[in-house]
Structures are given as structure tokens and as C-alpha cells.
Amino acid sequence: MAAARPGFASATGAPATDREAAVPPAAWIGALVLLFLPAIASDFFLVQVFGWALILGTIALSLQFLAGYGGMVSLVQMTVAGFAGYMVAILGTSGLAQISLGWPFWLAVPAAILLAVLFGTLSGALAVRTAGIYTIVITLAIAAAFFYFTRQNETVFGGFLGFNGVRAPVFWGIDWRSPVPFYYLCLAWAAIAWGLVVWVIRAPFGLALQGIRDNPRRMAALGFDVTAHRIAAYAFAAFLAAPAGILLTWLNGQIAPGTVGIGPVIDVLVIAVVGGLGRPIGPFIGALLYVLLRIFALDALVALGLSGQRFQLLIGLGFLVTVLFSPDGILGLWERARRRRAATAAAGTAGGR
Amino acid sequence: MIARSGPDGGGVEGAGRGVLGWIERRPLAALLLALAVVLLLWLVLADWPDEVERWLGRKRVFVSALFNGITLGGLYFLVATGFTLIFGLMRNVNLAHGSLYLFGGYLGYTTVQATGLWLPAFVVAFVLVAIAGLLLQTLVFRHMEGEELRQTLVTIGLSIVFADLMLWVWGGDFYQIPTPEWLAGPVELPIVLDVRPNGEPIYLRYPRVRLVIFAASVVIGVLLWLAINRTRVGMLIRAGVDDREMLAASGVPIQLLFALVFAFGAGLAGMAGVVGGTFQSISPGEDTRFLLASLVVVIVGGLGSIPGAALGALLIGLAEQFGSVYLPTYAIVFSFLVMVLVLAFRPQGLLAMR
Known part of the structure; x- marks a missing residue:
């Protein structure tokens, strides 16, 4: 274990839990902008850029929670989200009437979340059977098995084509499919998920989890049930990811094996790592960057005379550069820049005296 | 080094190594295993009574699934053995291993297209992919030794980049490496599948190339086992798997050993790519598979x-x-x-x- 530890710490950066209580002004401005975004942004930006980024950010946040605070890099989070999306399509209504059960949304959505949490917990229970670098291997295998299974299985998961026509419901007189309400739906869940993570990491459970991340043997000796804490962390992370998966399904209007394929599973890891595994805000920064790249890189690549298909190359290289040169992501870059500025400022005042 | 939780996380106890030791320790499991082997042999060799046919369908289906499974296992072994060797020694979970496999497959295909020769494709794939592995180990992974997670993340990034580069060069088509003349066609095995009404037995006909490749992977496996258990380099590898730091401290050029094993594991994956290209086909996506x-x-x-x-x-x-x-x-x-x-x-x- 001793040799495994430093590698991990240097890759994720030491997640800061004891943040100063005061909210920095930048956060206030960011929150205000997000809240009043519909007043300035077009529908396309609202849903296809910010809505998508908030959804992906929430899924990546569940990975960041497990990796940053639990020390478990789980690749199964996109699969949990996709599972919830599949469940909403199967239990609720979709274009595949012969499979979908047609439950009303107020029954289908909670049931889908519950089932997805169950799925995430079971995956976690399997993954925590071994620790360290095995977690990636096992969760990747689970994610892949689910992907191939959904592609093969026609009777329940709709096979290669999956389900289309999965729509957000209409209630309280609001059509939640239209851009502004849908944006607020995404923003609300992202904010709740972020708040939950911030709260949980300061609660006794979160503190115990971080203790387990740093030294499982000592925590076990202190009387903490290491395995139970880890499985509970997977359950909590699944609870964050599942509603985001449902929102993703509503955003696309469909769910198919491609949504839970190896590519998206790795993309969520890329988002979390590039944004920064150190703090819960990191995945959202990563997600916004990813979405902007995804939408606008195509034009940029074509302008450079390359095929738009080289998008994956761009993502891969960006990820490599991040892991090689700034293992704690963009957040890490930002923090270091700030510290350096503070240091030079301090040196300046010290020299002035 | 890797903490394993779970009830029997301690692993195998030192006492009673080898097959005989295992039988001594687990007599019941050994008995069950022996029974399973006998049952399987009976299913392959015997003339099926109607009762069995009702449960398992036609014997032809069962036997060909068995043979396909075993030969596919041979291919999987070729791919996985390099992965496991690299992990065992360097604690590097190389998630770009599938890319090395696919790269080998494409190189093999290109070689066969250019020269029309099948066996040299293996050499080309092995050497070039081994060089790629060598470069990876010396240029990238050597600089992040002990940082397991970071190495794994780097391999993920590399696999994304490699996948796209290969798509760029070879396109999205399916390629199949043609089987050479001397291996083409089926071979008749002395396994009776069915008996014709006139009393003439029908024998199993199975693709020769799959059998040859399976035999080759068994030979490679045995040679590898011998190399690891009977040679000096193998001894060093085993020592490194047990305790890397101690081995390095005793003056062994451990970086050279790492580079060699990484290159060899990568080369095996490349060779497996040629096998996979002959067995099945190669296309983007096969790397993740x-x-x-x-x-x-x-x-x-x-x-x-x-x-x-x-x-x-x-x-x-x-x-x-x-x-x-x-x-x-x-x-x-x-x-x-x-x-x-x-x-x-x-x-x-x-x-x-x-």
C-alpha cells in the first residue's frame, strides 16, 4: 500500500476539505450568471451547451467524489447514469411501445433512480472486493459488460437502436422539454448534487471516507467498517449520477447503447480529471470545456484543413497533456497561478519594507 | 503492495506448491475438477444418447462451440499474457494494450498485402509493436514510476490518441488477413459427430488454421513458463514481481529489465493482432474489445x-x-x-x- 499511496496523491492532488468558509466573489458571480443565463443566452446555448455541460458535470462530479474523497477511480458512473436513463425509458413511455411499461413519470422517475442506485451499489460492492488500481479495471469491465449487454439484448434493452421518443414530462402547467424549464431542471440538480457533495465531505461520513482513502488500515483499526463506507460512497455517487442520466436521456430524447459505450465512459473520466479531481467544482469546469470543444472544435479542425473526425485526437491529447503536466487538472493550474501571484505579491511587499 | 480487502485476502499460503500440493490441500475441488474433465471428454468422444441430445441439442453444435471456445481462449491468452506480465512486474495497468493489439493487426495486414507472406507478418508485428512498447516504457512510464493511477490515466489517454491515429491511417474498414494456402481449409478430426443412416460416421471438420494457431499459443505459453521458471532473466522477473525495490538494491539493472518485459509484452500483443486478424477481422473498436x-x-x-x-x-x-x-x-x-x-x-x- 505504501508504494501505491504517493502515486495516487500526486495524481489527484490533495483534495482540500477545510476550505475557508467565506464564498469567494467569483463563485457568487458564477452563480448569478448561471441563474440569469436564460435572459441573455439563446436556446441553443442554454440547452445544448450549458444544459449538457451541467448534466455531464454532475455525472463527472459523482466520479470526482469517489476518486477525490474515496480514493476509488470508478468508471462505472456513466453506466449508472445510463442505467437510470434506460430504466426511465423502460418503465415510462417511449417510442418502443411493446417494451415500455408506460408508468406515469412520478412513478417511473423515482423507480428508475432507485434501481440505478441499486445497480451502482452492487457494482460498488463488487469493485471494493479489491482495492487500489484494481478499481479501474473492475469498474471498466462492468461498464463494458453493460454496454455489450444492452447492444445484444433486444427483449428488455431494445438492442442496438435502444429507445427513442423518451421525453421530459409536462406538469404544473410547464412543458419541461422547452429550453428554459429544462435548463433550470439541469441547473437545479447540478446545484443540489454539488451542495450534497460539499455537505457530505464535511459530515462524519465524508470525513471517515477521506480517512479511509488516506489510510484504510488505521481506520479499520479505529473501528470503522472500511468496506461498508466504500460501498455507501458508491451508493451516494450513484444517487448523484442517476437523475443526471435521466436528464441526459430527456435531453437527447433517446437512450441507446452508444450513450453507455466505452467512449462516453472514458469521456466522463477525462472531464473529471481535466477539470480537477481536487474539488467538486472541477468536473463542471471540465464538462463545460468538453462540451465547447465538442461543439466548436469541429469547425476549428475543418478550418485547419483536418477532418472533423480528429476530435477524439484532440480530446486524447488534451487529456494526456493534463495528466502529464498538471495532474490536478485545470483547477490545479488555477490554484498554482494564484499561489504564485500571492507569493510574488508577498515578496514584493517584503522587499518594499 | 496492493491492499486486498475481503475474507481470504491473504492469498495462497506458501506451503504445498504445484499441482500435487494443490490436490493435497483441496481434495474435494480436485475431485470435482477431475469429474468435470472426464464428463467433458465423454461428451466429446461418446456417441450421444437421445437424453443428452434433448438437453444440449445437436452434438455438432456443442463440439464446435467447445473447439471455438478453446481456440478463442488461445487468442485471448496471447493478448492477456503481455498485459499480465507488464502488470506483474511494473504494476502498470496498461489500458493501451488493446491499441497495441490492433496496431499489430494492422501492421500484419499491411505486411501481408505488400509481400503476400503470412509468417513474416508475425515478425514485423512483433518487432514494430515491441519497439512501440519500448518507446512508451522509456519515454513515458519510466518517469512516473510508482504513480500507478497516473500511469493508468496516461495509458487511457494514449489509447484514445492511438485509436484515432490508426483510424486516420487505416480508415474504418474491416480487414481480414488472408489465410495462407498451406493452412487454408478444414482438417478432419477423429471425433465422431453423428452416424449416417448407412452406418458411416461423420467426423468433425475444423479449420486447420485455428488449430495451428492454438497449438502455437500453447507452445508460446509453455516456453514463457519455462523462460520465467528456468532462466536467469525469468528469475530476475520473478524476483522483481515479489520485491522490486530489493531487486533494484541488489544491483540488477532493473530499468533494462522493465524495458525488456514491456517490449516483450507489447510484442506479444502485436503478434496476437495478426492472429486475431486471421481468425476474425480487424477494425476500429477491436482494440477496446x-x-x-x-x-x-x-x-x-x-x-x-x-x-x-x-x-x-x-x-x-x-x-x-x-x-x-x-x-x-x-x-x-x-x-x-x-x-x-x-x-x-x-x-x-x-x-x-x-
Whole structure:
């Protein structure tokens, strides 16, 4: 274990839990902008850029929670989200009437979340059977098995084509499919998920989890049930990811094996790592960057005379550069820049005296 | 080094090594295994009574699934053994291993297209992919030794980049490496599948190339086992797997050893790519497929163990083939179920080193 530890710490950066209580002004401005975004942004930006980024950010946040605070890099989070999306399509209504059960949304959505949490917990229970670098291997295998299974299985998961026509419901007189309400739906869940993570990491459970991340043997000796804490962390992370998966399904209007394929599973890891595994805000920064790249890189690549298909190359290289040169992501870059500025400022005042 | 939680996380006790020792320790398991082998042999060799045919369908289907499973296991072994070797020595979970496999397949295809020769394709794939592995080890992974997670993340990034570069060069088409003349066509095996009404037995006809490739992978496996257990380099590798720091402290040029093993493991994956290209086909996406097969194989067999890779490959190959014959829509669940059962009852893998 001793040799495994430093590698991990240097890759994720030491997640800061004891943040100063005061909210920095930048956060206030960011929150205000997000809240009043519909007043300035077009529908396309609202849903296809910010809505998508908030959804992906929430899924990546569940990975960041497990990796940053639990020390478990789980690749199964996109699969949990996709599972919830599949469940909403199967239990609720979709274009595949012969499979979908047609439950009303107020029954289908909670049931889908519950089932997805169950799925995430079971995956976690399997993954925590071994620790360290095995977690990636096992969760990747689970994610892949689910992907191939959904592609093969026609009777329940709709096979290669999956389900289309999965729509957000209409209630309280609001059509939640239209851009502004849908944006607020995404923003609300992202904010709740972020708040939950911030709260949980300061609660006794979160503190115990971080203790387990740093030294499982000592925590076990202190009387903490290491395995139970880890499985509970997977359950909590699944609870964050599942509603985001449902929102993703509503955003696309469909769910198919491609949504839970190896590519998206790795993309969520890329988002979390590039944004920064150190703090819960990191995945959202990563997600916004990813979405902007995804939408606008195509034009940029074509302008450079390359095929738009080289998008994956761009993502891969960006990820490599991040892991090689700034293992704690963009957040890490930002923090270091700030510290350096503070240091030079301090040196300046010290020299002035 | 890797903490393993779970009830029997301690691993295999030192006493009673080898097959005889295992039989002594687990007489019941040994008996069950022997019974299973006898049953399988009977199913292959005997003339099936109607009762069995009602349960398992036609004998032809069963026997060809068995042979397909075993030969697929041979291919999986070739891919997974490099993965497990690299992990065992360097603790590097190389998630770009599937890319090396696919790269080997493409190189083999290009060689066969250019020269029309099949065997040199193996040499070209082995050498070039080994060089790629060597470069990776010396230029990238050497600089982040001990940082397991960072190495793994780098391999993920590399696999994304490699996949796209290969798509760029070779396009999205399916390629199949043509089987050479002297290996083409089926061979008749002395296994009776059925008896014609006129009393003439029908023998199993099986593609010669698959049998030859399976034999070759068995030979490679045995040679590898001998190399690791009987040679000086093998001794160093075993020592490095047990305690890297101590080996380095005793004056062994451990970086050279790492580079050699990484190159060799990569080369094996490249060669397996040529095999896979002949067996099946190569196309984008095969890299992840074979990476995942290797992952499941080594989880089942035990990360870092070569006999484990062989056993895991056999089990997964068989599970996949029997699954796709008897329960097509749930085929993937079979190999997954094997993995889940192993994780539940023996999380370190069936033949883990420790």
C-alpha cells in the first residue's frame, strides 16, 4: 500500500476539505450568471451547451467524489447514469411501445433512480472486493459488460437502436422539454448534487471516507467498517449520477447503447480529471470545456484543413497533456497561478519594507 | 503492495506448491475438477444418447462451440499474457494494450498485402509493436514510476490518441488477413459427430488454421513458463514481481529489465493482432474489445500470473462461445458472470501469485 499511496496523491492532488468558509466573489458571480443565463443566452446555448455541460458535470462530479474523497477511480458512473436513463425509458413511455411499461413519470422517475442506485451499489460492492488500481479495471469491465449487454439484448434493452421518443414530462402547467424549464431542471440538480457533495465531505461520513482513502488500515483499526463506507460512497455517487442520466436521456430524447459505450465512459473520466479531481467544482469546469470543444472544435479542425473526425485526437491529447503536466487538472493550474501571484505579491511587499 | 480487502485476502499460503500440493490441500475441488474433465471428454468422444441430445441439442453444435471456445481462449491468452506480465512486474495497468493489439493487426495486414507472406507478418508485428512498447516504457512510464493511477490515466489517454491515429491511417474498414494456402481449409478430426443412416460416421471438420494457431499459443505459453521458471532473466522477473525495490538494491539493472518485459509484452500483443486478424477481422473498436477481454481474463485468472492468464483465457473463451450458442441474447452475461463469481469468492483471481 505504501508504494501505491504517493502515486495516487500526486495524481489527484490533495483534495482540500477545510476550505475557508467565506464564498469567494467569483463563485457568487458564477452563480448569478448561471441563474440569469436564460435572459441573455439563446436556446441553443442554454440547452445544448450549458444544459449538457451541467448534466455531464454532475455525472463527472459523482466520479470526482469517489476518486477525490474515496480514493476509488470508478468508471462505472456513466453506466449508472445510463442505467437510470434506460430504466426511465423502460418503465415510462417511449417510442418502443411493446417494451415500455408506460408508468406515469412520478412513478417511473423515482423507480428508475432507485434501481440505478441499486445497480451502482452492487457494482460498488463488487469493485471494493479489491482495492487500489484494481478499481479501474473492475469498474471498466462492468461498464463494458453493460454496454455489450444492452447492444445484444433486444427483449428488455431494445438492442442496438435502444429507445427513442423518451421525453421530459409536462406538469404544473410547464412543458419541461422547452429550453428554459429544462435548463433550470439541469441547473437545479447540478446545484443540489454539488451542495450534497460539499455537505457530505464535511459530515462524519465524508470525513471517515477521506480517512479511509488516506489510510484504510488505521481506520479499520479505529473501528470503522472500511468496506461498508466504500460501498455507501458508491451508493451516494450513484444517487448523484442517476437523475443526471435521466436528464441526459430527456435531453437527447433517446437512450441507446452508444450513450453507455466505452467512449462516453472514458469521456466522463477525462472531464473529471481535466477539470480537477481536487474539488467538486472541477468536473463542471471540465464538462463545460468538453462540451465547447465538442461543439466548436469541429469547425476549428475543418478550418485547419483536418477532418472533423480528429476530435477524439484532440480530446486524447488534451487529456494526456493534463495528466502529464498538471495532474490536478485545470483547477490545479488555477490554484498554482494564484499561489504564485500571492507569493510574488508577498515578496514584493517584503522587499518594499 | 496492493491492499486486498475481503475474507481470504491473504492469498495462497506458501506451503504445498504445484499441482500435487494443490490436490493435497483441496481434495474435494480436485475431485470435482477431475469429474468435470472426464464428463467433458465423454461428451466429446461418446456417441450421444437421445437424453443428452434433448438437453444440449445437436452434438455438432456443442463440439464446435467447445473447439471455438478453446481456440478463442488461445487468442485471448496471447493478448492477456503481455498485459499480465507488464502488470506483474511494473504494476502498470496498461489500458493501451488493446491499441497495441490492433496496431499489430494492422501492421500484419499491411505486411501481408505488400509481400503476400503470412509468417513474416508475425515478425514485423512483433518487432514494430515491441519497439512501440519500448518507446512508451522509456519515454513515458519510466518517469512516473510508482504513480500507478497516473500511469493508468496516461495509458487511457494514449489509447484514445492511438485509436484515432490508426483510424486516420487505416480508415474504418474491416480487414481480414488472408489465410495462407498451406493452412487454408478444414482438417478432419477423429471425433465422431453423428452416424449416417448407412452406418458411416461423420467426423468433425475444423479449420486447420485455428488449430495451428492454438497449438502455437500453447507452445508460446509453455516456453514463457519455462523462460520465467528456468532462466536467469525469468528469475530476475520473478524476483522483481515479489520485491522490486530489493531487486533494484541488489544491483540488477532493473530499468533494462522493465524495458525488456514491456517490449516483450507489447510484442506479444502485436503478434496476437495478426492472429486475431486471421481468425476474425480487424477494425476500429477491436482494440477496446480485446482490452476488455484481457481485463476480464486477468481478473478471473489473477493479475500478474501467467498460468492465471491461461486459465482465465480458456474460461472466458468457452463462456463466450457456449453463451453465444445456447443463449444468444445473454451471451455477454456468461463471461461477466464468471468474472462476478470469481470476484465474489476469490477477489484476487483464481491463480493469483499472492
